[in-house]
Amino acid sequence: MVDHKHLAVLKQGVNYWNDWRQNNPDVIPDLSKVDLKGIDLKRINLRGANLSKTDFTGAYLRDADFRRANFYETLFDNANLNRTNFSVTKLSGASLNEANFMEANFIEADFSGCQFYKANFSKANFSKAKLKVDKIAKLNFTQAILIEANLSEADLRESNFCEADLRESNLSRANLEESNLSRADFSQADLSGSNLARTQALSTQFQQAILTGACLEDWNINSDTEFSNVICDYIYLRRNRRERRPSSGNFATGEFTLLFQKTLETIDLIFRDGINWDAFAYSFNRVEIANINLQLDVQSIEKKKNEIILVRVSVASDADKAKIYNDFIQGYEFAHKILEEQYEVKLKEKDILVADREGQIVKYEKQINRLLDIVVQQGSVQKALVEHPRKVSNYDLRNSLIAGGIIDAETVQSNQIGGSIQNPDTQENPS
Incomplete structure (x- = not known):
C-alpha cells in the first residue's frame, strides 16, 4: 500500500521530491495505487519506486527516471x-495504450x-529489450533502435518500422503483416517463420538476415x-504455410534473388475500404504523366480477404518505387x-429535391382525394334526380363543386351549373 509520508513529500512538488530522494538514497518510495492522472511530474526521480497499480493516465512525465521501478x-x-528512462526495468502487466515514448530508453527492458x-x-x-506482444498493437517504431531486441512471436501487424535499426534482432515467427519496413535495417536479424505478407520493404536492408x-x-x-x-532455404508465397518455394528441397545458390526479380518490377497498391475509381484514374494519370518514361501499367487487380483490393502496377526495374508509391497515394487521397465533398453536396441537393417532391406528392394526394369526393357527390346527385325528381332540393348539396362553381341547395343560380334548368311539372320556359 501507499506510504502516505511519501505521498505528502510528492505533493510538495518535483524539485522538493528529487531533493528528498537525493538525501534519502536508501528509501524505496511506495506510491502504489495512487491516482496521479494528468499530473505534471517532468524530470521526476522515481528510480526503484513501487508504482504497482499507480494511475498515470494522461500524465506529463517527460525526462522522468523510472529505472528498476515496480x-x-x-x-x-x-x-x-518522452525521453523517459526505463532501462533494465520490468513493465509486466503495465498499460501503455496510445502513450508517447518518443526517444525513451528501454535498454534491456522487459515488456x-x-x-x-x-x-x-x-x-x-x-537494444536487448524483450517485447512480448500477444495481440495486434499497431506500434510506431519509426527510427527506433531495436538492436538485438527480442520480438519473437510478437504480433506487430500494421506497425511502422520505417528507418528503424533492427540489426541482429530476433523476429522469428513474428507477425509483421501490412507493416511499413521501408528503409529499416534487418541486417543479421532472424526473420525465420515470420509473416511479412503485404509489408512495405522499400530500400530495406536484409543483408545476412535469416x-x-x-x-x-x-x-x-x-x-x-x-x-x-541472405540465409534462406525456402519461403511461402501464401499465408498458413501455403505455396512453398521451392516446392521441395531448398533454394539453390542465387535462386531466391531470381524468384523475386519480377517483384522488383511491380508496385502493390492496397485498398482496404474499396476503390474510388475516379480518384484512382486521376492519380494514376497524374503519376503516369510525371513518369512518362517508366512505362507504368496496371498488371492485375485482385480481391483479397476482408474486402481488401490489391492493384499491382508494373514499372521499370530502375524506377524509384517509393516515390511513385507515395505520389500515387497522395494524389489518390487528394x-x-x-470527390467525397462533391458527393456530400449532391446528396444534400438530392435530399432537398426529395423533400420538395414529397411536399408536391402530399399536395397532389389532397387534390386527388378532393376530386374523388366530387365524383362521389356527383354520382349521388344523379341518382337522386332519377329517383326523386321533385325532391332534389332536399338533398344536401351545400358547398359542393359542380362545373367549376359552388352550389348551395337553398339558393341555386343557373349560371353556376353551366346549363339550362327545366322543370317539366311547371310547363314553364325559364328563358
Whole structure:
C-alpha cells in the first residue's frame, strides 16, 4: 500500500521530491495505487519506486527516471513519456495504450504482459529489450533502435518500422503483416517463420538476415532492397504455410534473388475500404504523366480477404518505387477527398429535391382525394334526380363543386351549373 509520508513529500512538488530522494538514497518510495492522472511530474526521480497499480493516465512525465521501478499493472495510457528512462526495468502487466515514448530508453527492458496499443516508440532505444506482444498493437517504431531486441512471436501487424535499426534482432515467427519496413535495417536479424505478407520493404536492408520459412505474400520491395548473403532455404508465397518455394528441397545458390526479380518490377497498391475509381484514374494519370518514361501499367487487380483490393502496377526495374508509391497515394487521397465533398453536396441537393417532391406528392394526394369526393357527390346527385325528381332540393348539396362553381341547395343560380334548368311539372320556359 501507499506510504502516505511519501505521498505528502510528492505533493510538495518535483524539485522538493528529487531533493528528498537525493538525501534519502536508501528509501524505496511506495506510491502504489495512487491516482496521479494528468499530473505534471517532468524530470521526476522515481528510480526503484513501487508504482504497482499507480494511475498515470494522461500524465506529463517527460525526462522522468523510472529505472528498476515496480510497474505491475501500472497505467500509462495517453501519458507523455518522452525521453523517459526505463532501462533494465520490468513493465509486466503495465498499460501503455496510445502513450508517447518518443526517444525513451528501454535498454534491456522487459515488456512481458504489457498492453501498448498504438503506442509511439519513435526514436526510442530497445537494444536487448524483450517485447512480448500477444495481440495486434499497431506500434510506431519509426527510427527506433531495436538492436538485438527480442520480438519473437510478437504480433506487430500494421506497425511502422520505417528507418528503424533492427540489426541482429530476433523476429522469428513474428507477425509483421501490412507493416511499413521501408528503409529499416534487418541486417543479421532472424526473420525465420515470420509473416511479412503485404509489408512495405522499400530500400530495406536484409543483408545476412535469416528468411527461411518466412511468408512473403504480396510484399513490396524495390531495386534498393538489399538481399546480399541472405540465409534462406525456402519461403511461402501464401499465408498458413501455403505455396512453398521451392516446392521441395531448398533454394539453390542465387535462386531466391531470381524468384523475386519480377517483384522488383511491380508496385502493390492496397485498398482496404474499396476503390474510388475516379480518384484512382486521376492519380494514376497524374503519376503516369510525371513518369512518362517508366512505362507504368496496371498488371492485375485482385480481391483479397476482408474486402481488401490489391492493384499491382508494373514499372521499370530502375524506377524509384517509393516515390511513385507515395505520389500515387497522395494524389489518390487528394482526389478522393474532393470527390467525397462533391458527393456530400449532391446528396444534400438530392435530399432537398426529395423533400420538395414529397411536399408536391402530399399536395397532389389532397387534390386527388378532393376530386374523388366530387365524383362521389356527383354520382349521388344523379341518382337522386332519377329517383326523386321533385325532391332534389332536399338533398344536401351545400358547398359542393359542380362545373367549376359552388352550389348551395337553398339558393341555386343557373349560371353556376353551366346549363339550362327545366322543370317539366311547371310547363314553364325559364328563358
